[in-house]
Amino acid sequence: MSFNPVIQSQETVDLLATSFAPALVMHRSRRDGRADPLWLQWTLTGVALFFLTIFIVIPLVNVFAQALAKGVAAYVAAISHPDALAAIWLTVVAAVVAVVLNVVFGTITAWAITKYEFRGKSLLISLVDLPFSVSPVISGLVFILLFGAQGYFGPWLQDNDIKIVFAVPGIILATVFVTFPFVARELIPLMREQGIQDEEAALSLGASGLRTFFRVTLPNVKWALLYGVLLTNARAMGEFGAVSVVSGHIRGETNTMPLHIEILYNEYQFMAAFAVASLLAFLALVTLVAKVVLEKRIARTTR
Amino acid sequence: MKRTLYGLVLAAALGVNAHAADITLLNVSYDPTRELHAALSKAFSSQYKSPEGKTVEIKSSHGGSGKQARSVIDGLAADVVTLALAYDIDAIADRGLLASDWQKRLPENSAPYTSTIVFLVRKGNPKGIKDWGDLARSGVKIITPNPKTSGGARWNYLAAWGYALKQPGGTPDKAKAFVKAIYANVPVLDTGARGSTVTFVERNVGDVLVTWENEAFLSIKEFGQDKFDIVVPSVSILAEPPVAVVDKVVDRKGTRAVATAYLNFIYSKQGQEISAENFYRPRDPEIVKKYETQFPKVNLFTIDEVFGGWRNAQKTHFADGGVFDTIYQN
Numbered sequence: 001m002s003f004n005p006v007i008q009s010q011e012t013v014d015l016l017a018t019s020f021a022p023a024l025v026m027h028r029s030r031r032d033g034r035a036d037p038l039w040l041q042w043t044l045t046g047v048a049l050f051f052l053t054i055f056i057v058i059p060l061v062n063v064f065a066q067a068l069a070k071g072v073a074a075y076v077a078a079i080s081h082p083d084a085l086a087a088i089w090l091t092v093v094a095a096v097v098a099v100v101l102n103v104v105f106g107t108i109t110a111w112a113i114t115k116y117e118f119r120g121k122s123l124l125i126s127l128v129d130l131p132f133s134v135s136p137v138i139s140g141l142v143f144i145l146l147f148g149a150q151g152y153f154g155p156w157l158q159d160n161d162i163k164i165v166f167a168v169p170g171i172i173l174a175t176v177f178v179t180f181p182f183v184a185r186e187l188i189p190l191m192r193e194q195g196i197q198d199e200e201a202a203l204s205l206g207a208s209g210l211r212t213f214f215r216v217t218l219p220n221v222k223w224a225l226l227y228g229v230l231l232t233n234a235r236a237m238g239e240f241g242a243v244s245v246v247s248g249h250i251r252g253e254t255n256t257m258p259l260h261i262e263i264l265y266n267e268y269q270f271m272a273a274f275a276v277a278s279l280l281a282f283l284a285l286v287t288l289v290a291k292v293v294l295e296k297r298i299a300r301t302t303r
Numbered sequence: 304m305k306r307t308l309y310g311l312v313l314a315a316a317l318g319v320n321a322h323a324a325d326i327t328l329l330n331v332s333y334d335p336t337r338e339l340h341a342a343l344s345k346a347f348s349s350q351y352k353s354p355e356g357k358t359v360e361i362k363s364s365h366g367g368s369g370k371q372a373r374s375v376i377d378g379l380a381a382d383v384v385t386l387a388l389a390y391d392i393d394a395i396a397d398r399g400l401l402a403s404d405w406q407k408r409l410p411e412n413s414a415p416y417t418s419t420i421v422f423l424v425r426k427g428n429p430k431g432i433k434d435w436g437d438l439a440r441s442g443v444k445i446i447t448p449n450p451k452t453s454g455g456a457r458w459n460y461l462a463a464w465g466y467a468l469k470q471p472g473g474t475p476d477k478a479k480a481f482v483k484a485i486y487a488n489v490p491v492l493d494t495g496a497r498g499s500t501v502t503f504v505e506r507n508v509g510d511v512l513v514t515w516e517n518e519a520f521l522s523i524k525e526f527g528q529d530k531f532d533i534v535v536p537s538v539s540i541l542a543e544p545p546v547a548v549v550d551k552v553v554d555r556k557g558t559r560a561v562a563t564a565y566l567n568f569i570y571s572k573q574g575q576e577i578s579a580e581n582f583y584r585p586r587d588p589e590i591v592k593k594y595e596t597q598f599p600k601v602n603l604f605t606i607d608e609v610f611g612g613w614r615n616a617q618k619t620h621f622a623d624g625g626v627f628d629t630i631y632q633n
Contacts, residue, residue, distance in 0.1 A: 144377050148377035148378045149376065150376060150378075154377075154378060161555075163378075165378055166377075166379040248374055249364045249365065250329060250364045250379075251362055251363060252362060253362055265501070266497050267338070268525045268526075
């Protein structure tokens with residue numbers, strides 16, 4: 001279960017809101033008797049539902065059905081196998097580190113971009129998006145080229161017995177890299193829209209810089225920040241490509257959940273593969289619900 | 304559910320600790336040996352104690368042989384490598400990670416088990432595949448992995464080439480045209496042998512899977528007699544997947560003794576028996592006799608006699624701009 005890395009920034013949310021506007025107009029005009037005929041409405045709705053069922057609902061239900069195909073005991077055995085537990089653990093660690101680092105640095109980046117004027121600002125904005133525009137495989141290879149035994153820092157790292165690639169630090173690095181844009185992308189449009197008047201007011205009333213940040217800025221952006229955290233977490237847990245390149249695929253050591261699923265599948269252990277996949281699918285559902293809730297909150301705060 | 308998740312995380316932390324042995328070895332291997340090395344390392348670690356009384360756990364990593372060699376070169380800290388062909392270990396030796404005469408350090412060219420290349424076809428052999436010649440027919444879809452990343456794929460390629468050379472009037476030019484005709488029938492190149500097997504047996508793509516004998520047997524064992532048939536060609540190649548201790552790594556980690564003991568274990572009666580049970584052809588004459596009926600008799604040629612060894616074969620056929628590139632791109 002990977003997540004669509006489409007950026008759900010405030011801009012796109014706004015865009016969605018405006019694109020719904022014509023629908024509202026149409027809704028009103030129906031009373032005027034100029035609406036689409038009923039059969040067309042039913043057909044279009046039917047086609048949409050049919051498509052969603054075929055491409056989303058059935059595969060998702062199938063994941064859970066396959067996972068439980070041999071009963072609950074086999075399911076529990078599959079997800080409590082030491083290698084599976086190690087994969088779950090590594091995935092959680094990588095996601096937590098990615099979330100913490102990206103919250104800190106994403107917020108700083110968004111702050112710098114929206115509250116200050118400086119040269120090269122547009123370059124910084126483009127750089128924030130870079131991880132979205134390069135293929136995850138390249139994101140992984142970059143770290144091999146830097147920290148691999150043949151890479152720039154490889155010999156030094158080896159002499160000092162520091163392991164980065166083919167070890168947990170490499171997995172975390174790759175995860176942080178691919179998830180970097182989420183928090184910053186969520187915060188930048190909102191902070192820009194809110195401007196700096198609130199902060200100026202706080203500062204002129206004698207609040208310190210830090211106090212201003214924690215009492216004024218942070219409460220203003222908290223829902224967008226949470227939304228960024230959610231997306232970061234989802235992508236971090238589902239990431240496959242970049243992590244696959246730097247993992248080395250050592251069982252019970254450097255396999256994350258998506259990599260572990262691939263291994264199980266390739267070893268003809270379908271039930272076990274789907275059992276671990278069901279955990280990721282479950283996470284996806286939780287993310288989906290949380291996303292809807294947060295989107296409503298964000299819409300309320302921006303209004 | 305959240306509580307269950309916390310429980311899992313906690314159990315993971317405990318579970319990982321509970322399984323830690325005193326010494327951990329990393330075996331970097333190729334794609335189809337997953338089941339073989341899982342069985343071998345389980346048997347080995349259940350009986351091994353170092354002179355200081357330490358226990359050992361062997362972790363493993365699997366993937367296309369060439370790709371795995373590349374990872375070891377890039378720093379994947381393998382105590383032992385058990386790859387699909389000698390050239391991939393040569394490539395690691397070229398970077399100074401192990402002695403260049405590594406292949407002479409263990410018996411039988413450092414290959415404790417052998418295999419060969421056979422065909423797996425759909426039950427009843429609907430396309431009537433009997434020998435290599437049938438693979439070049441139009442309308443036959445062939446599944447084989449990418450020789451650039453997979454060891455098995457290179458054995459497949461060389462086996463086909465050797466067959467063409469051995470036909471009456473066979474020349475390198477005719478062999479090239481023959482192999483080219485075969486690759487024209489390949490709809491998809493996976494990176495490793497297991498990937499190709501999955502494509503063939505699970506995704507139901509293709510009419511014939513050209514693969515390791517052990518991989519063909521395993522597919523039948525996993526999916527049942529009623530799904531597939533094995534077709535043994537008139538002639539095939541003797542595949543010798545070698546094993547070696549990676550000097551640089553074991554010296555740094557201080558694991559040379561246990562790494563060597565593991566490789567020697569594969570040559571022992573028990574290790575040979577486990578190999579045969581996992582459909583790899585054993586070397587030990589006694590075990591060979593015991594499993595005589597399991598392995599079909601095939602007329603086998605070696606890479607040394609037809610291609611002058613792996614380094615030559617690699618340079619001529621699989622290096623950038625080699626014969627394979629001209630065949631597959633045109």
